[in-house]
Amino acid sequence: MAQISDLHTDPRGGTLNDRFALGYFMAPRANESVQGSVFLMPAWAPGQLLLNGNSKPIEAPLKYDVHNQEVRAKRPNGDSVAVSVTKVKEFTLATRRFVCYPAPTLPTEVGGGCGEVLADGTHAQLLKFVRKTIVKQATQGSAYASSSSVDALEAQTAYYLRWADGRFVPMRLKRGSLEQALAGQPAALAALKARKGNLGSEADMAAAVVAIDPLLTAPTR
Numbered sequence: 001m002a003q004i005s006d007l008h009t010d011p012r013g014g015t016l017n018d019r020f021a022l023g024y025f026m027a028p029r030a031n032e033s034v035q036g037s038v039f040l041m042p043a044w045a046p047g048q049l050l051l052n053g054n055s056k057p058i059e060a061p062l063k064y065d066v067h068n069q070e071v072r073a074k075r076p077n078g079d080s081v082a083v084s085v086t087k088v089k090e091f092t093l094a095t096r097r098f099v100c101y102p103a104p105t106l107p108t109e110v111g112g113g114c115g116e117v118l119a120d121g122t123h124a125q126l127l128k129f130v131r132k133t134i135v136k137q138a139t140q141g142s143a144y145a146s147s148s149s150v151d152a153l154e155a156q157t158a159y160y161l162r163w164a165d166g167r168f169v170p171m172r173l174k175r176g177s178l179e180q181a182l183a184g185q186p187a188a189l190a191a192l193k194a195r196k197g198n199l200g201s202e203a204d205m206a207a208a209v210v211a212i213d214p215l216l217t218a219p220t221r
Helices: 004-008 175-181 186-193 202-215
Strands: 024-026 045-051 058-065 070-074 080-084 088-093 096-100 114-120 124-138 149-163 168-171
Touching: 058 088, 088 114, 114 149, 114 202, 124 202, 168 175, 175 186, 175 202, 186 202
Parallel strands: none
Antiparallel strands: 024 080, 045 058, 045 088, 058 070, 070 080, 088 096, 096 114, 114 124, 124 149, 149 168
């Protein structure tokens, strides 16, 4: 298993400096003028980071910066490096797995980033994308005072069914949304109709996708 120190080892020999190293750089300090956290989860989580072109993941405590689209990796000395998701194939945060796809292949609404794999089938995946953008928010008690506002990070979540051919179909946590995505899949639709519940939670939707995946066929364009 590779180690976090491998991010700072030049394959041509020698040690890379701490400021900039093959696209990995020292993580900047938080912008204190913006309210909220840029991270998906505030605490460090045990993780594995697999870089593009590598066969072995790096083990290190990780955080996912969903505002700047970077994976932060904590070094043994306590500081951290930031790795752009464009250099990452996939990573894990504890038991959660994230896959990073090339930006040109992703829906425009996603704006780049890595999808959390909620269901991973042979024919389809259920993916969850989270990003945070800076918005203006009125300060408490000043809803009508445009001059009394602050910059704050706001999270947006999007779900997609990704077919094996690479196509993304937008999803909502509703039974009707999955039924619409399964148009032209009669066997899978019949199996879905036999399941109870409205699929209003991530767990229920993921379980439904896993259950019907063996019945899916390659979709026609």
